Amino acid sequence: MHPATHRTAGRHPTSLVWLAALLLVLCGFAESLQAQQPSAFAEAIEYAQQRTVKIYGAGIARVAGYATGILVSAEGDILTSQGVYLSSENLRVGLPDGSIHPAKVIRRSLPLQTALLKIDAPTPNHFDLAQPVEIKKGDWVLAVSNAFKVADGREPLSVNLGVFSLRTRVEAKRGVQDIDFDGDALLIDAITSNPGAAGGAVVTADGKLVGMIGKIIESKQTNTRLNYAVPTDQLALFLAGQTPVVAVDQPPQKATLGLRLFMLGGRRGPAYVDRIAPGGAAARAGLRADDLIISINGQVVRDVDDFDEKINLLRPRVEAQMVVKRRGQVLQIKITPDALEAPE
Amino acid sequence: MRLPLPILLLLVFLPLLARAAEPETAAGSAEETITQQELALVKAAEAARIGVIDKVYGCVVAVYGNDRAGGGSGVLFDPAGYALTNHHVVAAAGVEGWGGLADGELYRWKLIGTDPGGDIAIIKLAGKKRFPFAPLGDSDTVRLGDFAMAMGNPFTLAEDQTPTVTLGIVSGVQRYQEGAGLNTLVYGNCIQVDSSINPGNSGGPLFNMRGEVIGINGRGSFEERGRVNVGLGYAVSINQIKRFLPDLMATKLAQHGTLDAIFGNRQAGVICTSINLDAPIAKAGLQLGDRLLSFEGREVTDANAFTNMISTLPAEWPVELVFEHDGERRTAHVRLLALPYNLPQQQKPKPEEPKKEAPKGDQPEGDKQPKDAEDKPAEDDATDGRVIEIQQGGPTANDGVPGQIRDAELNRTIAAELVGAWRKSVVGDLPHADARQGWEIVDRLQREGGPAGKQVIRLDDQGRFRIEQTVGDERSLFGFDGRRYWRRQADRAVEVLPTDKALLVHEIAPLAALAQVFRQQPLADFGQTALHGGDKAHGQTAYRLKTLDDGGDWFYLWLRVEPGVDHAVVTLLKCGPSLDAAAPDAATVFDDWRLVDGIRWPHRRVLVNGLSETPLATITTESARAYEPSDDDFRLPSEEE
Numbered sequence: 001m002h003p004a005t006h007r008t009a010g011r012h013p014t015s016l017v018w019l020a021a022l023l024l025v026l027c028g029f030a031e032s033l034q035a036q037q038p039s040a041f042a043e044a045i046e047y048a049q050q051r052t053v054k055i056y057g058a059g060i061a062r063v064a065g066y067a068t069g070i071l072v073s074a075e076g077d078i079l080t081s082q083g084v085y086l087s088s089e090n091l092r093v094g095l096p097d098g099s100i101h102p103a104k105v106i107r108r109s110l111p112l113q114t115a116l117l118k119i120d121a122p123t124p125n126h127f128d129l130a131q132p133v134e135i136k137k138g139d140w141v142l143a144v145s146n147a148f149k150v151a152d153g154r155e156p157l158s159v160n161l162g163v164f165s166l167r168t169r170v171e172a173k174r175g176v177q178d179i180d181f182d183g184d185a186l187l188i189d190a191i192t193s194n195p196g197a198a199g200g201a202v203v204t205a206d207g208k209l210v211g212m213i214g215k216i217i218e219s220k221q222t223n224t225r226l227n228y229a230v231p232t233d234q235l236a237l238f239l240a241g242q243t244p245v246v247a248v249d250q251p252p253q254k255a256t257l258g259l260r261l262f263m264l265g266g267r268r269g270p271a272y273v274d275r276i277a278p279g280g281a282a283a284r285a286g287l288r289a290d291d292l293i294i295s296i297n298g299q300v301v302r303d304v305d306d307f308d309e310k311i312n313l314l315r316p317r318v319e320a321q322m323v324v325k326r327r328g329q330v331l332q333i334k335i336t337p338d339a340l341e342a343p344e
Numbered sequence: 345m346r347l348p349l350p351i352l353l354l355l356v357f358l359p360l361l362a363r364a365a366e367p368e369t370a371a372g373s374a375e376e377t378i379t380q381q382e383l384a385l386v387k388a389a390e391a392a393r394i395g396v397i398d399k400v401y402g403c404v405v406a407v408y409g410n411d412r413a414g415g416g417s418g419v420l421f422d423p424a425g426y427a428l429t430n431h432h433v434v435a436a437a438g439v440e441g442w443g444g445l446a447d448g449e450l451y452r453w454k455l456i457g458t459d460p461g462g463d464i465a466i467i468k469l470a471g472k473k474r475f476p477f478a479p480l481g482d483s484d485t486v487r488l489g490d491f492a493m494a495m496g497n498p499f500t501l502a503e504d505q506t507p508t509v510t511l512g513i514v515s516g517v518q519r520y521q522e523g524a525g526l527n528t529l530v531y532g533n534c535i536q537v538d539s540s541i542n543p544g545n546s547g548g549p550l551f552n553m554r555g556e557v558i559g560i561n562g563r564g565s566f567e568e569r570g571r572v573n574v575g576l577g578y579a580v581s582i583n584q585i586k587r588f589l590p591d592l593m594a595t596k597l598a599q600h601g602t603l604d605a606i607f608g609n610r611q612a613g614v615i616c617t618s619i620n621l622d623a624p625i626a627k628a629g630l631q632l633g634d635r636l637l638s639f640e641g642r643e644v645t646d647a648n649a650f651t652n653m654i655s656t657l658p659a660e661w662p663v664e665l666v667f668e669h670d671g672e673r674r675t676a677h678v679r680l681l682a683l684p685y686n687l688p689q690q691q692k693p694k695p696e697e698p699k700k701e702a703p704k705g706d707q708p709e710g711d712k713q714p715k716d717a718e719d720k721p722a723e724d725d726a727t728d729g730r731v732i733e734i735q736q737g738g739p740t741a742n743d744g745v746p747g748q749i750r751d752a753e754l755n756r757t758i759a760a761e762l763v764g765a766w767r768k769s770v771v772g773d774l775p776h777a778d779a780r781q782g783w784e785i786v787d788r789l790q791r792e793g794g795p796a797g798k799q800v801i802r803l804d805d806q807g808r809f810r811i812e813q814t815v816g817d818e819r820s821l822f823g824f825d826g827r828r829y830w831r832r833q834a835d836r837a838v839e840v841l842p843t844d845k846a847l848l849v850h851e852i853a854p855l856a857a858l859a860q861v862f863r864q865q866p867l868a869d870f871g872q873t874a875l876h877g878g879d880k881a882h883g884q885t886a887y888r889l890k891t892l893d894d895g896g897d898w899f900y901l902w903l904r905v906e907p908g909v910d911h912a913v914v915t916l917l918k919c920g921p922s923l924d925a926a927a928p929d930a931a932t933v934f935d936d937w938r939l940v941d942g943i944r945w946p947h948r949r950v951l952v953n954g955l956s957e958t959p960l961a962t963i964t965t966e967s968a969r970a971y972e973p974s975d976d977d978f979r980l981p982s983e984e985e
Binding site: 040147154156161192194 | 487489512519538565573
């Protein structure tokens with residue numbers, strides 16, 4: 001069933017497959033290619049749909065009580081996304097054949113926001129996490145999920161098309177943003193951050209699992225969402241009982257510039273530097289008392305309050321750009337913040 | 345920001361091109377490479393896609409109301425200016441307005457017909473002799489993973505009326521999306537895509553990669569993040585729309601069909617759990633507890649799937665149902681009843697209203713009717729989130745009696761256009777000049793379980809005809825002399841028949857219908873002609889014409905209508921004096937059309953009985969040729985010599 005690919009010298013197999021797929025579809029406007037011809041992605045979609053399940057649990061308020069999961073063994077092991085729906089007494093898994101099975105939560109990973117479920121039924125069709133999958137930026141990916149619970153019973157899951165953009169690290173955050181996930185993520189441009197989609201399969205154009213759709217990450221400021229997948233290699237470590245990343249429960253380190261502002265004008269006063277801590281970031285960058293801070297990383301600093309907000313966006317040991325005004329002169333200053341020591 | 349089309353398209357595949365532009369790296373490295381040959385193929389594919397878009401780009405309509413505030417989309421499917429859009433677009437815009445095309449011009453449009461149940465409407469643009477139009481595809485062949493392009497006017501973005509193109513794949517087929525109010529705006533058996541569908545895309549076409557319309561985009565899954573695309577859009581399938589086209593072209597407020605029986609999934613299969621004893625299907629023998637086996641030739645294994653199928657059929661549509669009663673397999677042919685509908689109370693959709701997810705999984709019944717008026721607005725068409733105000737005071741798209749013709753005069757005009765196209769389709773450019781033309785046709789006649797016979801027909805280009813029929817020793821004559829229909833059976837005297845009586849004669853009726861295209865005023869002697877609505881005839885979607893004479897007698901003609909270059913290609917599928925062809929009012933089905941010296945002639949004509957169209961007699965043409973007719977050929981026998 002699995003469409004096998006063979007490596008050709010110096011060439012990436014998936015690339016050829018999707019290229020061929022693309023050409024098949026797009027070159028074939030001629031009448032020779034009739035509609036009955038299976039679509040370029042048909043095989044990969046069918047393969048993934050046979051290995052992806054619907055999960056029903058508890059819905060609380062506006063949080064969806066359903067999700068998606070992927071079959072990872074022949075013995076009913078299922079990986080899915082962490083969520084409140086898992087707390088249901090009546091957790092159920094709907095297999096592609098429409099049969100419904102009660103499920104138990106075996107294990108959870110806090111950093112990966114992933115859970116391992118088990119059903120008491122054989123699942124001969126499953127993804128093989130041990131197989132390493134190479135994926136390059138720009139490769140097609142297909143996201144298979146039950147977003148919005150569109151599919152019911154035996155009905156096939158929804159499929160969205162996108163390209164793989166980047167593998168990057170997402171760090172857990174508390175405060176301005178609440179991000180539970182902490183680990184490597186595959187960013188994709190298919191829209192997958194939808195209710196019920198988490199836990200779905202993300203596969204290549206030849207049906208190989210590259211990751212599992214991650215739990216929704218949404219910016220509190222812009223309401224935009226990150227479309228990402230938990231990489232297969234990370235899932236494999238979790239399944240094998242190893243913890244890929246240490247859970248980060250404490251708030252992340254804050255940055256400090258080693259300076260104090262002139263506070264006599266109150267919190268709405270202009271951001272004049274009052275004191276410089278010796279040996280601190282500001283001192284190293286050559287900032288002086290009475291400098292007026294105009295902007296940090298291109299963002300205007302309106303007042304003392306605003307300065308504190310902008311500082312919150314800086315990361316320790318990551319260089320930032322500052323513009324300051326000193327005796328009528330505007331200066332560009334590079335500054336590398338230090339980590340703020342936790343209070344004793 | 346507006347980009348030229350090629351650049352927009354390029355952006356779609358930017359990831360691909362960016363990679364293609366990367367320099368070749370050392371062989372064997374993990375870095376991706378692409379050969380010149382591959383690049384050329386990719387570029388060729390891209391050029392092909394752009395070519396397809398160019399071909400259909402001009403057919404996409406930006407639909408506005410009279411005030412030109414807000415708007416939706418549409419697509420032209422006929423050179424006369426007929427375009428498809430959503431019901432909820434015209435419900436907001438009114439019965440007339442402005443339609444923008446990619447040529448930058450605005451054209452007046454008026455509403456022709458609308459289907460609140462299936463969220464489809466037809467409008468007609470005016471102001472151009474020939475409009476570009478897009479071919480309608482076959483949505484039953486759409487497969488999961490196929491590329492699909494949506495075109496339209498999202499966020500009423502285009503000030504120069506040029507449509508926006510978004511590319512994606514088919515994410516799901518045979519989806520069911522519950523409607524609003526009672527049985528309105530239901531998306532049954534619809535196509536789910538990840539091509540971006542945003543407010544303003546409503547009513548616009550979904551194209552396959554051959555540039556055929558496979559659906560009309562109308563809604564998306566909008567739940568928690570406002571009315572913007574979240575990767576799940578839905579299009580009404582074009583095959584559903586094709587079945588409703590005749591009703592809509594008849595200016596009807598269309599209705600969907602129902603059996604008035606409810607089916608549920610049980611251990612034994614799909615079981616009838618509730619039935620209205622007055623429903624035709626009950627009279628045809630279906631009882632509580634019977635198991636549904638197949639519907640319209642397709643096996644039924646799931647009640648939801650059955651609901652999905654039936655929701656796409658118009659009221660009065662003839663259907664075939666196979667069911668099991670007490671272990672006995674039975675087949676029934678009935679017409680669907682009209683499914684009543686009510687518009688949602690709240691007509692003015694709220695842009696940020698979260699959509700309630702239909703609790704589909706909890707309702708196993710097929711043929712279900714949502715009980716409570718759910719407040720789930722369909723995708724209204726907004727400008728920067730602003731919703732079109734419902735027109736106050738003036739006529740609206742929802743005016744009228746469900747199932748009835750909205751505008752009788754417009755209906756007659758459209759019927760006349762249809763008859764004109766039928767005439768052209770059969771006789772083509774036959775010169776109606778001095779040279780008289782006629783055709784002599786020799787047919788074989790085979791009655792079911794009866795003796796075989798023979799027919800010799802003479803027909804001329806004024807619509808006169810004479811049939812000489814021999815079955816065994818019995819010889820009969822039938823004819824039309826230009827004024828009167830007549831017959832002479834066996835040794836009886838010649839009988840002149842008034843038109844209504846003549847149309848009840850199985851030998852005369854099909855020839856009388858076929859000969860209409862040669863007349864100066866086709867169908868005039870049958871009575872007043874109206875486009876009666878849609879129907880299924882000979883297994884195909886048909887436009888049904890109804891002629892009504894002064895005495896209150898009627899006659900039906902079923903026509904197949906296909907788009908053509910200069911005019912629609914219209915084919916006579918069936919004719920008869922009764923809607924359901926119930927004996928003795930059998931109908932004739934026409935088939936096997938071939939060219940015979942300048943005209944198209946049906947080489948097979950079958951007398952059929954009932955909705956099942958069970959054959960009673962078959963007439964097969966053995967030879968047909970042109971000949972030079974004389975007036976004597978068509979005289980009444982009594983006037984001969």
